[in-house]
Amino acid sequence: MEQRxxxxxxxxxxxxxxxxxGSTHPVCxxxxxxxxxxxxxxxxxxxEYNYVIDCGPDFRQQMLTHKISKLDGxxxxxxxxxxxxxxDDIRPFFFRQGDIPIYARKRVIKSLKQRFDYxxxxxxxxxxxxxxxxxxxxxxxxxxxxxxxxxxxxxDHNRLKVFGFRVDGFTYLTDVxxxxxKEIEKIRGTKIxxxxxxxxxxxxxxxxxxEALEFVETIKPxxxxxxxxxxxxxxxxxxxxxxxxxxxLAYDNLExxx
Numbered sequence: 001m002e003q004r005x006x007x008x009x010x011x012x013x014x015x016x017x018x019x020x021x022g023s024t025h026p027v028c029x030x031x032x033x034x035x036x037x038x039x040x041x042x043x044x045x046x047x048e049y050n051y052v053i054d055c056g057p058d059f060r061q062q063m064l065t066h067k068i069s070k071l072d073g074x075x076x077x078x079x080x081x082x083x084x085x086x087x088d089d090i091r092p093f094f095f096r097q098g099d100i101p102i103y104a105r106k107r108v109i110k111s112l113k114q115r116f117d118y119x120x121x122x123x124x125x126x127x128x129x130x131x132x133x134x135x136x137x138x139x140x141x142x143x144x145x146x147x148x149x150x151x152x153x154x155x156d157h158n159r160l161k162v163f164g165f166r167v168d169g170f171t172y173l174t175d176v177x178x179x180x181x182k183e184i185e186k187i188r189g190t191k192i193x194x195x196x197x198x199x200x201x202x203x204x205x206x207x208x209x210x211e212a213l214e215f216v217e218t219i220k221p222x223x224x225x226x227x228x229x230x231x232x233x234x235x236x237x238x239x240x241x242x243x244x245x246x247x248x249l250a251y252d253n254l255e256x257x258x
Contacts, residue, residue, distance in 0.1 A: 003046040003147070005168050007192070009254040010052070010062035013037025014198060014230040015082040017058070027231040034236040034251040038062060039082045040174055040228045042194070044167060049146040051075060053165060053172055059086025065253070073101035073135075073145065077174055078162040079111035087116050094130035101133040103143070105163060109134055137163060153186050155179040158205035166190065170258050171221075174228045177205050184218065192258055193221040194250065196228035209233065216247055225250040 011017075018037040019028035027035055039056030043066065050068060052059075053075045063071075071093040077083055090100045104112070113120045118129045125131075137143065142151050151166040155176040164173035169191035173179075176196055187193070197212035206228065207215060216224045227250045233239055240249045 002168075005148075005170055005258040006045040007170060007194075007256050007258065008043040008045065008066060009225075009227065009250045009252060010041040010043055010066065011038030011056065011058055012227045012229055012250045012252055012254075013039055014228055015039065015080070016230075018229075018231050020231060023231070025231050027233075027235055030235060032236060034249075035231075036252065037229060038252055040196075041083075042172060043068070044145075044170075046148065047146070049148075051145055053077065054083040054174075055086040055089070056082045057085040060089040063089070070097065071100060073103060075137075075150075075163075075165060076102065076104035076108050076112075077164065078157060078160060079104075079108045080175070083175075084108075084112060084115075087112065087119065088130070090132070091128070091130045099131045099133045101135055103135045103137050103145075105137050105139075105161070107161075109136065151186055153179070153183050155183065160205075168258055170194075175205070176207055176215075177203075177211075179215075187219050190219060191222045192256065193219055193224045194227055195224065197226035197233065197249075198228060199230050199232035200234070201232065209239075213244070213247070216244075222246065224248065225254075 017039055038058035041054045044051045049072050051073050055074050093100055118126050137152050139154050142149050148167055153164040155162050156178045157175040158177055162175050171187050171190040171193050173195045196207050197209050198206035200209050202208050224247045236249055
């Protein structure tokens, strides 16, 4: 019997988060909890499995907030710091479980090895350093997480190739500026789509709100949640009130089950 997939939004903000340090922008000064956004990440849970997509600089805080005591692996969309900078904080999981599986394309693994060499080194390891099990993701090749199949979906983040992921009827995409028709076909039939909508003004490497809404029209999922949101998109309550039916702004700690 297929186990239901639970999705928890650990963070829904852009690279600086909201509020931005020192900012006096009205959204950064908002008292609405839905306007406070940690760096973007989601937790996928089913049965006894817990997998995280991306672990940015807020990873430790996110794990504590949701009382996560077991982590089966981390999937990386790409190597930018707001998606990877929390890797050292896998240490408590490593101490309890041993080496932590990570999943990423070869280029991302190379970047992580440069930045976290002590995690990947097998010689003269520093006592207390965590360790990982590397699983390479390749375009067009699905892979297994526990008893579920994961379909990698390649998109363009300006000139950088990034991966999104489809699990069952759930598709997660972030830091997307464009996506090729062949990859779009892998998304069709999705029940819940998560995709980035950075702000209203155009951006060189992210969908703005207009582009994200056009993408939703192309995919036609049952429900869509926008993520990787900056303060420039506006107040959560005001923006969501203007969105089409079955399109929503995600917010930190939002949970849903597929």
